[in-house]
Amino acid sequence: MSFKDQLNQDIQTVFLNTDEFAELHSINGKEIGCIVDSVDKNESMQYMQGYTIIDKSICLQASLLNVIPKTNNLILFDEDLVRVYKVSNLAGMLYLDVSQSIGKFDKDIAIYNTKEVEVGGGCLEIEIDDIFVSCKAYIRNQSSSEVFKLSTRLEKQQTLFKIPYVEGLEKSMILVYKNCNYNIISIDNIEEDNIFIxxxxxxxx
Known part of the structure; x- marks a missing residue:
């Protein structure tokens, strides 16, 4: 066994053993043993141009994550969407300082394929076909400034649905939330990390 393999084994069996100090949490949909330390609300740190209070520090084994978060990335911690403000990787132990919850991944949505159906006179109509995926989502109405930045039309209220990454989404599909249908205007694989869309x-x- 190499030194690196021995180190990773020691981290998992000693420091991050769920029978000892660690607890199981979900990070970007993956169950991982972590040590979570809440930060005193009176302590704060300066980041970039904002004055941000860190909510908690998360310690875990770096090799268990498919993608190591970067500063200012969003991650899904249990059901909470949080922002990462500091990342430290020390001998295979990953430390993430994160914000308070920005929102919950707790809304049930479904996305359906569509098909063209002839309705007479050579006219075609779009109908919902079979289901493509169902999942939890974080939902927020877009502000006018956000819509302008995306260069999308402002004819109707636009809504952001942030979902876990899924391959094969197309704008021709229909999203259904609370028995209402939504047309998909744009699809953005955030940072091309295949974590959120x-x-x-x-x-x-």
């Missing part, structure tokens, strides 16, 4: 959608009236 942002869907900008408009409600079908």
């Amino acid at each position: 942002d869907l900008i959608c408009e409600k079908v009236e």
Whole structure:
């Protein structure tokens, strides 16, 4: 066994053993043994141009994550969407200082394939076909400034649906939330990390 392998084994069996100090948490959908340390709300740190209070520090084995988060990335910690403000990787132990919850990944949505159906006179109509994926999502209405930055039309209220990464999404699909249908206006694989996808959608009236 190499030194690196021995070190990773010691980290998992000693420091991050869930029978000892660690607890199981979900990070970007993967169950991982972590040590979570809440930060005193009176302690704060300066980052970039903002004054941000760190909510907690998460310690875990770096090799268990498919993608190591970068500063200012969003991660899904249990059901909470949080922002990473500091990343330290020390001898295979990863330390993440993260913000308070930005929002919850707790809304049930479904995305369906569509098909063209002839309705007479050579006219075609789009109908919902079989289901493509169902998942939890974080949902937020887009502000006017956000819509302008995305260079999308402002004819209707647009809604952001942030979902776990899934391959094969197309704008021709229909998103369904609370029995309402939404057209997908744009699809953004955030940072090309295959962790989150942002869907900008408009409600079908």
